[in-house]
Amino acid sequence: MRSGAKTAVVGGVFLVVAGGVAYGGWNLYEGISGDGTGKQSAKRTGPPSPEEIDGTARDFLAAWAKGDAETAAGLTDNAAEARALISGFRTEAKVSAAEIVPGPAVGAAVPYTVQATVVHEGVSKPLTYRSQLTVVRGQTSGRALVNWQPAVVHPQLTKGAKLTTGPASAPPITAVDRNGRELSKEQYPSLAAVVDGLRKRFGEATDGKPGVELMVESASESVPDRTLLVLAPGKPGKLKTTIDARVQAAAEKAVKGYGQASVAAVQPSTGEILAIANSPAGGFNTALMGAQAPGSTMKIVSAAMMLEHGLVTGADSKVECPKTVQWDGRTFENLKQFEVPNATFRQAFARSCNTTFIKAIKPLTEKGVASSALGDTARKYFGIGLDWKTGASTHDGNVPASSGTETAASYIGQGKITMNALNMASVSATVKNGAFKQPTLVPRSVNDADFATAEPLPPAMADTLRSLMRADASGGSGKQAMAPVGGDKGSKTGSAEVGDQAKSNSWFTGFAGDVSAAAVVQAGGRGGVAAGPVVASVLNAR
Structure with a gap:
């Protein structure tokens, strides 16, 4: 114990007070770092013992509480990074005093409570929070060390972030x-x-x-x-x-019943975002930053690709929709191997016929564009993959070039394509409006960024895509979900297989009036069953 320090026992845990700063610790058994004789012990291996865990945690928390960044950092497995954050706890976060009280170890993890005082220019406030550390065996030294993570200092710290106290960078x-x-x-x-x-x-x-x-x-x-x-x-x-509180409330309510779900709504005529909701609400913002295969909702873009390259000329063009189709040695099939003899493009889209879209590969291969055509169409007309300046952090969709079976998978929204609810709401909005309007969360009068732009859909293409989506909503796979929605409406269902997940992710996108929306429900199964009702609820709030 350092000279001048005072000790007390609180609840069986030693509380050490030095220089106005308190820290918790345990009574150590002799021999933690040696053999009790003063001789250096051999390099240890294997997991740290309970005594080592207790001792290392005690010494680290003591040094940190006292403001001794050098000693505390030396008790971690990344001294350089630890030193900066622990030093900044006093110099940048302006903590003048701290009491750190550990709880009982759970394996190698030691929880603790930090009670600190933050002072800036004569104003002080108490700060209390909980975190934990984990003790590991040093790979080179063999010492028991704190496994360094920024969250050791505060649970909300991530790599590169730091605590600072002072005038805020922006007003509330x-x-x-x-x-x-x-x-x-x-x-x-x-x-x-x-x-x-x-x-x-x-x-x-x-x-x-x-x-x-x-x-x-x-x-x-x-x-x-x-x-x-x-x-x-x-x-x-x-x-x-640009949020509409009524639509936002409907969106929050619609996803609340699912463990993991997200929805976004956009105004087609302006690109203004009307709602964003996630379940759980405080988790990752999947609606804006998710990056997952969108399943058959991507057939909207695939249909545009087929129209652009002249594989079909309109909704009534004749197409093939067999039960199965082969490409590059792999067999692809429709749900329950349905087929539509003598099908029109409208019927194939409304039934979500996988084989119709995969059959597009052959003529596009002959044109030399099969691997890149889908991504080119997505960027050219729908703004997918461009740099969206929405006012928030977003994943703006990705449709990479592909080859072999990946190309077939991408044409039906699988493979390496990644989208989120906002991306697919924007796709529907582009169809409804006839041109891509980059989504934004604040009015353009405030958000003066350079917005992403795309070419307007050719009028015939726009008319055909709207006809296809209307057919899905009125008599196709989206009919049941869209039944409660009135007015001019269109939709597309989707389900995306994900690894070993037992049920596919449920996707749905649609428009009604001057609102478009899209939703994804993780492991929700068929698009019209889970995600569809979420979208319908949002559209009905317009």
Whole structure:
């Protein structure tokens, strides 16, 4: 024990107070790092013992609580990264005092509670949180060491991020919908992280004033900073978004009943995003950043590709829809091996005939474009794969060139194609509007970024695609889901097989009036059964 330190026993755990800072620890057995004789022991191997775990955790937490970054970092398996964050705990996060109390170890993991005081320019606030560390065996030294992760310092820290206290980089915002209704995080939980991102990008454009905050400062422009503690509140600025509170409420409700689901809605005439919702609401923003195969909803783009290259000329063109088709040694089939003799393109689309679209490979191969045609059409007319400046972090779709069986899979929305609900809502919006309007979360008067652009659909192509989607909604695979939706409507179902997942992901996209939407339900099965009702609920909120 260092001279001048005081000890106490609290609940069986030693609490050490030094220099106004307290830290928890355990009584160590002699011989943790030696043999009790002062001689250096041989390099140890295997998992750390309970005594080593307790001792290493105690020493690390003691050094950290005291502000001894050098000693604490030396007890980790990545001293350089640990030193920067532990030092910054005092110098950048402005922690003046800390008490770190460990709990009982669970295996090699040791939980602990941090009770700290943050001080900035005479203003102080308490900060309490929980985290945990894991003790491992050092590969080269054989010592028991803390496995370094940024989350050791704070559970919300990720690689490259840090804690900082000071004037916020942007004022707080009050986000409102297109009609001026406040979009509170409590009422619309799926928007919480989105609003944080909007604050980072557009807060300075409002009339708000920054406060003094302890924040997790992100290492990436695409990831919003997160406020942990407000020392001095700022003045919120009002930021108008494109969200429609009614549609957003319907979207939140529609996905809530599923373990993992997402939905997005877009206004076709403007590209303005009307709703974004995820279940769970506080998890990964799958609606905007998901990247999964979209299944047969991709046949909208595949149909455009076939029209562009003259394989069909309209919805009434005759096509083949056999039970199965072979390509590059692999057999592809329709659901339950159905077939449609003497089919029209409209019928094949409405029935979601896989074989019709896969048969497009042969003539496109003869044209020398089979591997790239789908991606080219996706970018040219639908803006897929371009750099969308929505105001939030997004995955903007990807349709890579393919070969062999991958090409066949891609034509029916499988393979290496990746999309999310926003991407597919935009595809439907492009069909409905006749031209791609890049989605945005804030009005273009505020979001002055260079928006992605694409060529308008040729009028005949647009008419045909709308006819195909209307056929799906009125008498095809989307009929049941779209039955409650009135007015001019169109849809496309999809189901995407994912690895060893027992049930496919359920996809659905559609439009009604000046609203388009798309949803995906993880392991939801057929598109019209799970994702379809989600989309219908959102469309009905327009």
